[in-house]
Amino acid sequence: MRLVIIGDPIPKLRARHKILKTKKFVSKNMPKLMSYDPQNDEKKRVTELMVRARSEYALSDKAEMQEILDAPALIVFMTFYFRPAYTSQADYNRKLWNLESHNKKPDIDNLAKFYLDCGKGVIWQDDNMVSSLYARKTYNDIPQTEIFITPKDPLQLPQNSKIILECFSPSELQKFLEDAKNLGDLLNINPCGENFEKSLSFVTTKIAEFAATYADQIKKVKKHITKK
Numbered sequence: 001m002r003l004v005i006i007g008d009p010i011p012k013l014r015a016r017h018k019i020l021k022t023k024k025f026v027s028k029n030m031p032k033l034m035s036y037d038p039q040n041d042e043k044k045r046v047t048e049l050m051v052r053a054r055s056e057y058a059l060s061d062k063a064e065m066q067e068i069l070d071a072p073a074l075i076v077f078m079t080f081y082f083r084p085a086y087t088s089q090a091d092y093n094r095k096l097w098n099l100e101s102h103n104k105k106p107d108i109d110n111l112a113k114f115y116l117d118c119g120k121g122v123i124w125q126d127d128n129m130v131s132s133l134y135a136r137k138t139y140n141d142i143p144q145t146e147i148f149i150t151p152k153d154p155l156q157l158p159q160n161s162k163i164i165l166e167c168f169s170p171s172e173l174q175k176f177l178e179d180a181k182n183l184g185d186l187l188n189i190n191p192c193g194e195n196f197e198k199s200l201s202f203v204t205t206k207i208a209e210f211a212a213t214y215a216d217q218i219k220k221v222k223k224h225i226t227k228k
Contacts, residue, residue, distance in 0.1 A: 001068055001123070003053045003147040005046060005115075009080035009137075010145075011106035012114040013038055039114070046118040054122060071151035073131040074124055078147050080111050081140035095139040102137035111135065115145060123149055160224055167220045176214060183210055 015035045037043070058065040068074065082102060084095035094100050112135045116127035124130060131152055157165075168176065183206055189199040 001054075001057050001065065001149045003050060003123075003145075003149070005049050005145045005147075006142065007145075008143045009082065009106070009111050010039070010042055010046070010114050011110035012117065013110075043114075043118055046115070047122060050119055050122045067151055068123065068149055072129070072154075073152040074129050075132040075150050075152050076116075076130050076134070076147065078112055078115060078133070078135040078145065080108070080135070080137045081142065081144045081146070082137065083141065083143045084139040096141065098138055100139075102139060108135050108137055111137070111145075115147060119147075163224050164221050167217045172217070176217075179210055179213070183207065 016038045017033045017035050019033060054065065084092055086092035086095065095102075112133060116130060116133075120127055186203045186206060189196065189203065
């Protein structure tokens, strides 16, 4: 799904506070404060544009729109286009060709947060559903915000494979492979060496340590292999 919101990209601002006109005080000499969102009107406008875009997209591709709405996780790409400030035509053209990066205010995280908030309840139930977010700032003749939304598909693995992977974390598997390699390196002992018996004793100790360390995990993996 692609959304385009024409106009200068909007960064999220902090909540503001104002003093209530009341005779009551929270504490001595402390007036009562009320927090409010200074971007309430801007958020409503952008949210309405998102609702309209969602409706139009649903008419052209209802199945994909429903897939996005039903997805447990989403991938979102945001591009914020700014009209360049320039000192010469060459400067203007250079920025439009992206020969110069947009490295000025507003901050990209504040830009992304504003549009994530606006999409809440419209494209996603909550912005914590966005598991992957890619954002960039650049220049364009027409200031606008472009948003691509796509469902994040789960890995298509057999259930048995998923269960086996659950037996090891990535770091545990890395350690398992390192220990297995070290164990294999012990086979390079010289059978004609003077300390061959001592070396064999050392190898058996390491085998026992390896087996004791990974016995439970290997047992779990074996159990699921036999089920397969």
